[in-house]
Amino acid sequence: MNPVIDCRGLTLRHGPLTRLDALDLRVRQGEVLALLGHNGAGKTTTMKLILGLLSPSAGTLAVLGGAPDGPHAETLRRRLGYLPENVSFYEQLTGREVLAYFARLKRVDRRQVDALLARVGLGEAACRRVRTYSKGMRQRLGLAQALLGEPRLLLLDEPTTGLDPAATRDFYETVRELREGGCTVLLSSHVLPGVEPYIDRALILGAGRRLALGSLDELRREAALPLTIRAHGHWPGIDWSRGWGDVGVTPRHLNGRTLELGVHPEAKMATLRRLADTAGVEDIDVQPPTLEHLYAHFSTPVAGAPSSHASRGAP
Numbered sequence: 542m543n544p545v546i547d548c549r550g551l552t553l554r555h556g557p558l559t560r561l562d563a564l565d566l567r568v569r570q571g572e573v574l575a576l577l578g579h580n581g582a583g584k585t586t587t588m589k590l591i592l593g594l595l596s597p598s599a600g601t602l603a604v605l606g607g608a609p610d611g612p613h614a615e616t617l618r619r620r621l622g623y624l625p626e627n628v629s630f631y632e633q634l635t636g637r638e639v640l641a642y643f644a645r646l647k648r649v650d651r652r653q654v655d656a657l658l659a660r661v662g663l664g665e666a667a668c669r670r671v672r673t674y675s676k677g678m679r680q681r682l683g684l685a686q687a688l689l690g691e692p693r694l695l696l697l698d699e700p701t702t703g704l705d706p707a708a709t710r711d712f713y714e715t716v717r718e719l720r721e722g723g724c725t726v727l728l729s730s731h732v733l734p735g736v737e738p739y740i741d742r743a744l745i746l747g748a749g750r751r752l753a754l755g756s757l758d759e760l761r762r763e764a765a766l767p768l769t770i771r772a773h774g775h776w777p778g779i780d781w782s783r784g785w786g787d788v789g790v791t792p793r794h795l796n797g798r799t800l801e802l803g804v805h806p807e808a809k810m811a812t813l814r815r816l817a818d819t820a821g822v823e824d825i826d827v828q829p830p831t832l833e834h835l836y837a838h839f840s841t842p843v844a845g846a847p848s849s850h851a852s853r854g855a856p
């Protein structure tokens with residue numbers, strides 16, 4: 542099946558400034574891809590190129606089978622949904638009026654309005670003016686606007702900024718349902734906690750360049766960061782600093798009953814065996830590196846090798 546997004550060497554320059562540098566990326570139907578990067582990394586630029594709001598200076602880009610800034614743009618617009626970073630609405634209109642207005646602009650059947658408001662959890666608030674909406678309700682109204690016309694590709698720019706943990710989880714649950722329905726979703730985020738279970742792959746950008754791309758497992762294998770193992774129990778007299786040989790395990794006491802160990806993946810089984818065989822160890826937790834750890838790893842420049850993380854992962 543053709544990818545929904547197919548970028549090859551996608552580049553955007555403005556004079557001396559390179560906003561996006563030779564991005565290779567293919568996104569398949571039904572995939573949720575997180576676009577991660579510091580401020581100015583190129584996340585919004587990538588989205589605007591996909592939307593056809595910007596044209597590349599070099600490279601090729603096909604979105605749902607055609608260039609988004611050419612004659613294909615009109616067809617594409619009806620199959621794309623976009624939630625911009627700073628969404629704003631007419632404050633004096635009700636949620637329903639706002640959505641009906643966007644439905645008219647998008648030439649979408651008005652009957653979708655109430656169903657979408659219910660879907661994003663705004664059914665009860667449909668008749669309230671937007672000025673009375675909380676930040677989370679505004680984001681949900683923005684999502685409803687992006688979902689008008691049942692898009693096949695959804696671009697969500699920083700959708701959870703400013704949302705509390707419960708609202709963030711609700712938001713991502715809606716993304717999960719959309720994915721199950723075959724919708725492809727690109728979401729950019731600085732806010733990493735909570736996003737992990739909902740994404741298939743992450744693309745990490747830095748200064749317009751692709752620093753890493755892959756599923757969490759692929760990024761973990763590539764980064765080979767230590768796992769965190771925690772042992773809980775009571776073990777008077779045991780000196781945990783000895784007996785690890787050269788496996789690179791670094792034990793640290795968190796409190797009298799918890800020992801934390803930074804363990805490289807190849808030393809995991811040996812460490813678990815030793816812990817399990819030690820009298821007094823009652824419980825063991827194993828925590829692989831989180832998306833936050835991986836993001837920090839890939840987005841930190843390696844001294845003396847500025848591009849050594851560049852272009853990791855298959856497109």
Ligand SMILES: Nc1ncnc2c1ncn2[C@@H]1O[C@H](COP(=O)(O)OP(=O)(O)OP(=O)(O)O)[C@@H](O)[C@H]1O
Pocket residue numbers: 555558559560578579580581582583584585586587
């Ligand atoms: N309208 C513009 N004209 C010229 N350069 C721009 C414009 N918008 C963004 N840039 C530059 O392009 C680069 C990428 O910016 P972009 O907005 O894509 O980053 P971002 O990853 O979305 O950042 P943020 O997290 O701050 O939104 C930055 O160097 C930025 O200064």
